[in-house]
Amino acid sequence: xxxxxxxxxxxxxxxxTLAIATAQKFARQGKAVLLATQDAGPVVGTQLGQSLTATPxxxxxxxxxMQLRSATLLEQSWDAVKALEAQYLRTPFFKEVYGQELxxxxxxxxxxxxxxxxxxxxxxxxxxxxxxGAGDQTTLRMFGLPEILDWYLRRFxxxxxxxxxxxxxxxxxxxxxxxxxxxxxxxxxxQPSQQAAxxxxxxxxxxxxxTRVLACLVTTxxxxxxxxxxxxxxxxxxxxxxVGAVLVNxxxxxxxxxxxxxxxxxxxxxxxATQDWAALIDALPDxxxxxxxxPRPIVIDVPARRVSLFLPSFxxxxxxxxxxxxxxxxxxxxxxxxxxLPEELRGRPVQGAKFQDRSLVISF
Amino acid sequence: xxxxxxxxxxxxxxxxTLAIATAQKFARQGKAVLLATQDAGPVVGTQLGQSLTATPxxxxxxxxxMQLRSATLLEQSWDAVKALEAQYLRTPFFKEVYGQELxxxxxxxxxxxxxxxxxxxxxxxxxxxxxxGAGDQTTLRMFGLPEILDWYLRRFxxxxxxxxxxxxxxxxxxxxxxxxxxxxxxxxxxQPSQQAAxxxxxxxxxxxxxTRVLACLVTTxxxxxxxxxxxxxxxxxxxxxxVGAVLVNxxxxxxxxxxxxxxxxxxxxxxxATQDWAALIDALPDxxxxxxxxPRPIVIDVPARRVSLFLPSFxxxxxxxxxxxxxxxxxxxxxxxxxxLPEELRGRPVQGAKFQDRSLVISF
Numbered sequence: 248x249x250x251x252x253x254x255x256x257x258x259x260x261x262x263x264t265l266a267i268a269t270a271q272k273f274a275r276q277g278k279a280v281l282l283a284t285q286d287a288g289p290v291v292g293t294q295l296g297q298s299l300t301a302t303p304x305x306x307x308x309x310x311x312x313m314q315l316r317s318a319t320l321l322e323q324s325w326d327a328v329k330a331l332e333a334q335y336l337r338t339p340f341f342k343e344v345y346g347q348e349l350x351x352x353x354x355x356x357x358x359x360x361x362x363x364x365x366x367x368x369x370x371x372x373x374x375x376x377x378x379x380g381a382g383d384q385t386t387l388r389m390f391g392l393p394e395i396l397d398w399y400l401r402r403f404x405x406x407x408x409x410x411x412x413x414x415x416x417x418x419x420x421x422x423x424x425x426x427x428x429x430x431x432x433x434x435x436x437x438q439p440s441q442q443a444a445x446x447x448x449x450x451x452x453x454x455x456x457x458t459r460v461l462a463c464l465v466t467t468x469x470x471x472x473x474x475x476x477x478x479x480x481x482x483x484x485x486x487x488x489x490v491g492a493v494l495v496n497x498x499x500x501x502x503x504x505x506x507x508x509x510x511x512x513x514x515x516x517x518x519x520a521t522q523d524w525a526a527l528i529d530a531l532p533d534x535x536x537x538x539x540x541x542p543r544p545i546v547i548d549v550p551a552r553r554v555s556l557f558l559p560s561f562x563x564x565x566x567x568x569x570x571x572x573x574x575x576x577x578x579x580x581x582x583x584x585x586x587x588l589p590e591e592l593r594g595r596p597v598q599g600a601k602f603q604d605r606s607l608v609i610s611f
Numbered sequence: 612x613x614x615x616x617x618x619x620x621x622x623x624x625x626x627x628t629l630a631i632a633t634a635q636k637f638a639r640q641g642k643a644v645l646l647a648t649q650d651a652g653p654v655v656g657t658q659l660g661q662s663l664t665a666t667p668x669x670x671x672x673x674x675x676x677m678q679l680r681s682a683t684l685l686e687q688s689w690d691a692v693k694a695l696e697a698q699y700l701r702t703p704f705f706k707e708v709y710g711q712e713l714x715x716x717x718x719x720x721x722x723x724x725x726x727x728x729x730x731x732x733x734x735x736x737x738x739x740x741x742x743x744g745a746g747d748q749t750t751l752r753m754f755g756l757p758e759i760l761d762w763y764l765r766r767f768x769x770x771x772x773x774x775x776x777x778x779x780x781x782x783x784x785x786x787x788x789x790x791x792x793x794x795x796x797x798x799x800x801x802q803p804s805q806q807a808a809x810x811x812x813x814x815x816x817x818x819x820x821x822t823r824v825l826a827c828l829v830t831t832x833x834x835x836x837x838x839x840x841x842x843x844x845x846x847x848x849x850x851x852x853x854v855g856a857v858l859v860n861x862x863x864x865x866x867x868x869x870x871x872x873x874x875x876x877x878x879x880x881x882x883x884a885t886q887d888w889a890a891l892i893d894a895l896p897d898x899x900x901x902x903x904x905x906p907r908p909i910v911i912d913v914p915a916r917r918v919s920l921f922l923p924s925f926x927x928x929x930x931x932x933x934x935x936x937x938x939x940x941x942x943x944x945x946x947x948x949x950x951x952l953p954e955e956l957r958g959r960p961v962q963g964a965k966f967q968d969r970s971l972v973i974s975f
Contacts, residue, residue, distance in 0.1 A: 258622010340774035354718015
């Protein structure tokens with residue numbers, strides 16, 4: 248298991264530069280570090296002084312770097328799908344389609360990158376993984392995937408099973424399975440479907456734990472960059488991703504007024520002068536300590552029947568709370584979150600909700 | 612039908628600012644213009660002097676602006692899915708799920724934004740639509756969607772129909788349909804499936820026509836921004852999106868060396884000084900003229916049995932040509948394109964390929 252760090256902020260505020268400096272900082276402390284960039288262009292490679300490949304390459308002592316390339320990752324995933332199919336179907340048909348033919352559709356970049364991070368995390372080869380993604384809403388969609396996809400699977404399975412269509416189809420499933428498949432379809436399909444649910448659950452647990460996955464905001468002192476960083480801060484809470492600090496980049500003007508990002512600490516980072524990385528590395532905060540102090544996106548108090556959602560940068564007119572389906576839905580910052588509540592609170596109606604100290608406090 | 616313009620370039624190079632200036636330029640020429648931003652933060656609204664909503668709002672004479680909000684668009688699309696379902700299923704089950712519950716998964720932003728652009732384009736309300744997207748690989752994935760999704764549908768339908776599984780399932784489809792559905796399933800499903808294929812085909816045709824959809828590159832004189840713009844230039848060709856010019860932003864230093872982006876023209880744009888938009892607007896090129904002169908991503912010469920792919924910014928070691936499946940696949944810049952060839956060339960083996968004047972010339 249590794250500590251996964253990522254940076255959110257407006258384009259041009261220096262996210263990739265700080266990702267490199269962070270990776271170097273940990274490497275020089277003796278940690279095994281993987282720097283994985285999703286920037287498809289040559290810029291990160293240029294800054295590191297070597298062109299990047301689709302597999303981790305040594306850059307300096309303890310530091311490996313790679314470019315997450317979707318076309319390559321898709322080929323590898325396709326091979327895995329074909330292997331799974333070959334295990335379950337007597338006459339596989341995916342085998343007729345080659346990974347090398349497959350184009351990259353929207354969303355695949357995020358799904359493939361997240362899965363790659365999961366595999367590098369599970370490999371045990373790295374203490375720290377620095378993920379240099381788009382750093383905007385796209386990165387939030389990626390880290391939100393496990394929780395949201397898990398919701399879709401749960402909700403639609405339930406609706407389908409309860410429907411007339413589901414009931415009418417169920418007697419047909421066994422005969423089809425017997426006719427076409429090698430044996431016991433239901434039992435065999437249970438296993439990969441359970442595996443998928445487990446993976447999503449594990450992903451969600453890791454993303455909700457700041458000692459496993461932590462984001463930091465990057466901004467310049469410029470107003471537009473500050474506004475974007477603040478917006479992404481709120482958005483990160485909506486997917487359960489904790490934010491540890493604000494890095495005020497490319498400045499000798501000192502930090503921002505503390506109240507702009509309170510309660511986060513903010514750290515002035517000098518601009519990168521002719522490859523003088525040491526000055527940047529020295530200015531970076533202690534990320535492990537930040538992981539301990541980062542405000543939690545959600546705090547559930549079962550005895551008090553109260554759920555607090557930390558939603559900085561939104562005011563109450565920008566947050567909508569609904570209970571259409573079986574779960575409570577919170578909408579803010581173009582993101583919707585269905586609250587997966589503990590048994591004791593599940594299915595209870597919302598009694599009240601109020602904004603308090605940048606948090607939405609919901610009573611059940 | 613509108614003329615759709617978008618800007619590609621490194622974050623922080625000023626894409627949104629130039630999108631606003633472009634929208635104003637057309638509006639002041641008397642065109643009805645929609646400026647649609649996908650930036651979820653407040654920055655574009657601040658620049659326009661009013662906060663944006665999920666529907667077009669008047670900003671000045673002839674100019675409307677909006678924020679493409681995925682959560683809202685998803686709700687609208689979901690209503691359309693439910694209406695379709697209600698038409699075809701006697702006992703719909705999607706109706707149990709509310710649009711207000713649905714979270715946004717990776718890829719939905721791009722699919723929903725593209726569909727929204729299609730609808731605003733078809734509405735006839737606008738002469739020009741300026742789309743301010745992420746401006747990076749994500750935007751390319753979005754405009755690549757119609758061609759690539761169409762390929763997936765075509766390829767998998769063919770493989771499925773030819774498979775033992777497809778053949779074994781076919782006798783079951785009619786009985787299930789009769790048991791559950793209101794009447795003639797096959798005939799009724801043919802229609803929406805054909806409509807989907809038509810939409811994808813129309814989208815692809817529009818995106819491949821520079822007088823309908825045109826991209827421009829935005830860069831600052833800084834080396835990293837130039838390298839990113841060059842990379843995106845090549846990537847745009849891979850999805851059939853023509854690029855008209857390079858805008859060298861925030862500079863008084865003049866244009867770049869012409870050979871960096873030859874044969875594109877490059878245009879120096881001054882930095883935005885205290886809301887003095889007129890200086891920016893005056894420095895912008897004539898986009899309609901660029902649409903005529905933009906190099907075409909693909910040129911097919913049937914009598915000569917030759918296909919030329921314009922692939923600037925890639926050298927031949929970065930381009931892979933394969934023929935695993937029924938189509939010829941070109942891989943470059945983390946994108947894969949399956950060439951949909953005219954009848955006369957389809958299925959023919961590749962005889963040779965060479966790089967010539969920044970183009971890959973393939974002979975059949």
